[in-house]
Amino acid sequence: MTIAATGPDIAAATQEPRARSVRALSAVNFFLADVRDGLGPFLGIFLIGQGWAPDTIGYVMTIGGIAGMLATTPLGALADATTAKRFMVGFCAVLVIVASLAMLFFTSFPLVAASQVATGVAGAAIGPAIAGLTLGLVGQTGLAHQLGRNEAWNHGGNVVAAVLSGVLGYMFGLPAVFLLMTALAVGSLVSLSMIDPADIDHRAARGLDAKDKETGAGQEKPEGFLALFKSKRLLILAGSMMLFHFGNAAMLPLLGQRVASSTIDRDGLMAILFDPAAYTAITIIIAQATMIPLALLAARVAQKRGYFIVLLAALIALPIRGLLAGLWDNPYAVIPVQMLDGVGAGLLGVAVPGLVAQIMRGTGRVNAGLGAVMTVQGVGASLSPSLAGYIAAQYGFTAAFVSLGAIAVPALLLWIWFGARFRETAQSVPGAA
Numbered sequence: 001m002t003i004a005a006t007g008p009d010i011a012a013a014t015q016e017p018r019a020r021s022v023r024a025l026s027a028v029n030f031f032l033a034d035v036r037d038g039l040g041p042f043l044g045i046f047l048i049g050q051g052w053a054p055d056t057i058g059y060v061m062t063i064g065g066i067a068g069m070l071a072t073t074p075l076g077a078l079a080d081a082t083t084a085k086r087f088m089v090g091f092c093a094v095l096v097i098v099a100s101l102a103m104l105f106f107t108s109f110p111l112v113a114a115s116q117v118a119t120g121v122a123g124a125a126i127g128p129a130i131a132g133l134t135l136g137l138v139g140q141t142g143l144a145h146q147l148g149r150n151e152a153w154n155h156g157g158n159v160v161a162a163v164l165s166g167v168l169g170y171m172f173g174l175p176a177v178f179l180l181m182t183a184l185a186v187g188s189l190v191s192l193s194m195i196d197p198a199d200i201d202h203r204a205a206r207g208l209d210a211k212d213k214e215t216g217a218g219q220e221k222p223e224g225f226l227a228l229f230k231s232k233r234l235l236i237l238a239g240s241m242m243l244f245h246f247g248n249a250a251m252l253p254l255l256g257q258r259v260a261s262s263t264i265d266r267d268g269l270m271a272i273l274f275d276p277a278a279y280t281a282i283t284i285i286i287a288q289a290t291m292i293p294l295a296l297l298a299a300r301v302a303q304k305r306g307y308f309i310v311l312l313a314a315l316i317a318l319p320i321r322g323l324l325a326g327l328w329d330n331p332y333a334v335i336p337v338q339m340l341d342g343v344g345a346g347l348l349g350v351a352v353p354g355l356v357a358q359i360m361r362g363t364g365r366v367n368a369g370l371g372a373v374m375t376v377q378g379v380g381a382s383l384s385p386s387l388a389g390y391i392a393a394q395y396g397f398t399a400a401f402v403s404l405g406a407i408a409v410p411a412l413l414l415w416i417w418f419g420a421r422f423r424e425t426a427q428s429v430p431g432a433a
Contacts, residue, residue, distance in 0.1 A: 076371015322405015
């Protein structure tokens with residue numbers, strides 16, 4: 001005799017496959033951690049070793065940042081429109097690896113610039129695509145919680161990758177870092193294949209509510225960059241993020257360049273602290289280890305008190321970090337400096353996509369809106385290395401760090417001034433108890 005499944009049994013049967021896809025999404029975030037940004041802070045010390053000057057390094061990083069900035073909004077619109085979000089992420093991961101490996105053999109300015117353009121464009125695509133996958137798998141109700149999990153797994157992947165990069169870079173040189181990135185990219189592709197396409201609600205992934213299925217609003221085309229101008233809240237968020245990343249983007253690469261350029265005697269522990277690969281790995285480990293609990297805490301705070309307070313705390317951390325890095329010229333300063341970086345990044349990783357999803361809810365343009373915010377913040381991020389490199393070359397690293405920290409102050413003031421627009425109660429945040 002066959003016993004028919006009851007309602008709860010059917011619900012459990014349908015939830016378990018989706019739960020497997022959500023776990024696979026966590027694995028994707030883990031493996032992509034060291035892939036999506038290419039060499040990241042290791043680029044500066046790699047090029048320093050090839051005889052590049054700090055200002056030239058800043059210029060080539062700015063070229064990549066501008067390319068990513070210009071591509072982010074249309075790629076966010078693509079993430080809204082396409083049902084091939086998994087392929088979008090996988091293709092970009094492969095593109096980053098190919099572009100990074102090319103620099104092992106060719107370090108001319110045009111080739112490195114082209115590599116950074118490819119990496120910038122790929123990174124610009126991965127962010128909205130992952131956000132779309134997340135929203136499509138868990139919906140608005142589970143978004144804050146899953147954003148915290150995504151960020152925790154992402155930062156955990158960065159910690160593991162940084163440890164391995166530091167050890168392998170110290171033992172075998174920077175080329176080992178390139179090979180590690182390739183292995184992690186393969187892991188991300190395997191994890192992507194474990195996400196069941198049937199579990200992704202592509203209407204939810206672009207921010208449509210259930211009622212829109214009846215009205216046909218889901219057939220509207222993503223608005224792209226125009227979405228930025230139709231929402232004052234989105235404009236304020238984007239402006240704050242532009243100023244934040246203008247001050248923040250160059251700070252970690254600058255730490256590595258300061259160590260690589262130092263002439264202090266290096267023996268014993270100092271030999272490790274002043275090895276560029278090992279030092280850069282240490283900076284990443286400290287920051288990422290701080291981000292893991294902060295991301296989970298940010299998700300809980302966002303559910304109870306809204307996203308405003310989460311982003312406010314992130315903005316406060318950056319000016320303090322700039323002052324500390326600039327005024328304390330000591331390798332041990334990396335500990336508090338990078339802990340503050342962990343505070344900022346851990347909180348922003350949850351707050352920014354959560355705020356955009358909330359602002360654009362019901363429009364079908366969530367990822368286009370996120371792309372628009374990322375485009376505007378990309379203006380600051382792309383200009384940051386050039387400004388920092390110029391100041392460091394002309395006036396020294398101390399002036400560069402202090403200047404970067406000072407740039408973040410207007411972002412903090414802007415967010416506080418317009419804060420009333422973002423002070424949600426627990427009842428207004430999807431997923432709140």
